[in-house]
Amino acid sequence: MEIVVSGIRPTGNLHLGNYFGAVKGFLQMQHEYDCKFFIADWHSLTTHPRPLDIQASTRTILSEYLACGIDPEVATIYVQSDVPETAELYLYLNMNAGIGELMRTTSFKDKARQQLHIDRTHPTEGDVEREIFNEGNKHSVSAGLLTYPTLMAADIIIHKAVKVPVGKDQEQNMEMARRFARRFNATYGVDLFPEPASFYYSHKAVKVPGLDGSGKMGKSEGNAIYLVDDEKTIRKKVMKAVTDSGPTEPNSVKPEPIANLFSMMEIVSTKETYDYFNEKYNSCEIRYGDMKKQLAEDINAFCAPIRERILEIQADRTLLDRVAREGAAKARESAAKTLQEVRQIIGFKAY
Numbered sequence: 001m002e003i004v005v006s007g008i009r010p011t012g013n014l015h016l017g018n019y020f021g022a023v024k025g026f027l028q029m030q031h032e033y034d035c036k037f038f039i040a041d042w043h044s045l046t047t048h049p050r051p052l053d054i055q056a057s058t059r060t061i062l063s064e065y066l067a068c069g070i071d072p073e074v075a076t077i078y079v080q081s082d083v084p085e086t087a088e089l090y091l092y093l094n095m096n097a098g099i100g101e102l103m104r105t106t107s108f109k110d111k112a113r114q115q116l117h118i119d120r121t122h123p124t125e126g127d128v129e130r131e132i133f134n135e136g137n138k139h140s141v142s143a144g145l146l147t148y149p150t151l152m153a154a155d156i157i158i159h160k161a162v163k164v165p166v167g168k169d170q171e172q173n174m175e176m177a178r179r180f181a182r183r184f185n186a187t188y189g190v191d192l193f194p195e196p197a198s199f200y201y202s203h204k205a206v207k208v209p210g211l212d213g214s215g216k217m218g219k220s221e222g223n224a225i226y227l228v229d230d231e232k233t234i235r236k237k238v239m240k241a242v243t244d245s246g247p248t249e250p251n252s253v254k255p256e257p258i259a260n261l262f263s264m265m266e267i268v269s270t271k272e273t274y275d276y277f278n279e280k281y282n283s284c285e286i287r288y289g290d291m292k293k294q295l296a297e298d299i300n301a302f303c304a305p306i307r308e309r310i311l312e313i314q315a316d317r318t319l320l321d322r323v324a325r326e327g328a329a330k331a332r333e334s335a336a337k338t339l340q341e342v343r344q345i346i347g348f349k350a351y
C-alpha cells in the first residue's frame with residue numbers, strides 16, 4: 001500500500017480551511033492507503049515558542065481528527081514529538097539545505113515580517129534580509145522558522161510517503177520536500193526516498209477563502225470559522241462577511257469578497273443553492289442578506305454533527321491517550337526503520 005503522511009499544527013481549533021484543504025482528503029485516503037496523520041507540535045513552536053499548554057492543544061486536534069471521522073483502527077494518528085527519529089532526520093537534511101533557498105520561501109518571508117515587526121501589508125524588496133541583519137531591530141527570527149520546510153520534509157520522508165494531502169498554501173513547502181528528498185538521494189548516490197506529491201481530493205488545490213474580503217481563511221488571519229463553533233457564532237461570522245452594493249450590469253465579474261462568498265457556498269452548499277444565488281447575481285437581483293443566511297445555515301448543518309462528536313470525544317481522556325500511545329508506537333516503528341537506513345548510508349555505525 002502506498003504511504004500517505006500529513007499533519008496539522010496544534011495552534012487552535014480546526015477551521016473550515018483545515019477541513020476542506022486537508023482533513024477531507026485524509027478521510028478519502030484512509031481506506032485506500034497506509035495513512036499516517038500527525039499533530040505537528042514541534043512546528044507550532046516556530047511561531048509560538050512558549051505555548052501555554054501544548055498537551056491540551058494537541059488533545060484538541062486529536063479529538064477533532066477523530067470527530068471528523070479519521071479512524072485510528074485504519075490510519076496511524078500520532079504526535080510529531082512522540083517520534084524523535086524525525087528530529088534526527090531533520091538534522092541530516094539541514095546539513096544539505098541552503099540558507100538562501102530557505103530564506104526565499106514565501107511563508108518564511110511572511111512570518112519573518114511578523115516576527116521582525118515589519119509592515120506585512122506593504123512588503124518591500126529585501127526588507128526581511130535587511131531587518132535580519134539590522135542590529136537595531138530588537139526582534140529576531142528563529143532558525144526554527146527558517147528551517148520549517150526541512151522539518152516538514154523530514155516528517156514526510158521519514159515514512160517514505162508518496163502522497164501528502166494538503167491545501168494550496170502548502171505548495172511551496174511540498175516543492176521543498178521533493179527537493180530535499182532528491183538532494184539526499186543525489187548526495188549519497190542512493191534511491192532511498194521517493195518524491196512526495198501533494199494530493200487534492202478534488203484534483204485541484206483547495207484554498208478556502210476568508211469571508212472578510214481577504215484571500216485565505218486562517219487562524220492568524222483572524223477570520224476563521226471553526227468546526228466547533230456553535231450556530232450563533234457561525235451566523236454572526238457569516239453575516240459580517242464583506243459585500244458590496246451589488247452588481248449593476250448583468251453577468252458582471254465578481255469582485256474578490258463576493259467571489260469568496262460564492263467559493264464558500266460552492267464548498268458547503270448544494271449545487272442547486274449555489275446556482276440559485278449565482279443566477280440572482282447574474283441578473284442583478286442578488287440579496288446578500290439572504291445569501292449569507294443560507295450560507296450560515298449550510299455551514300451550521302455541516303459543522304453541527306462534528307461539533308457534537310468533538311465535545312463527546314474531548315471528554316474521553318482514556319480514548320485520546322490510547323490513540324496517541326498506539327499511534328506513536330506504530331509511527332516510531334516505521335520511522336526507526338528509515339532512520340537506520342539513513343545512518344548506514346551516511347556512514348554512521350549501525351548498532
Ligand code: TYM
Pocket residue numbers: 005006007008009010016017018019020021022040043151152153155156164165166167168169170173206207208209216217218
Ligand atoms: P497548518 O496547520 O497551517 O494547516 C493544516 C492544513 O490545513 C490546510 N489549510 C487550508 N487549506 C485550504 N484553505 C485554507 N484556508 C487553509 N488553511 C489551512 C493547510 O494547507 C494544511 O494542509 N506545514 C503544515 C503542517 C505540516 C505538514 C507536515 C503537512 C507539518 N509537517 C508534513 C503535511 C506534511 C501546516 O502549516 O499546517
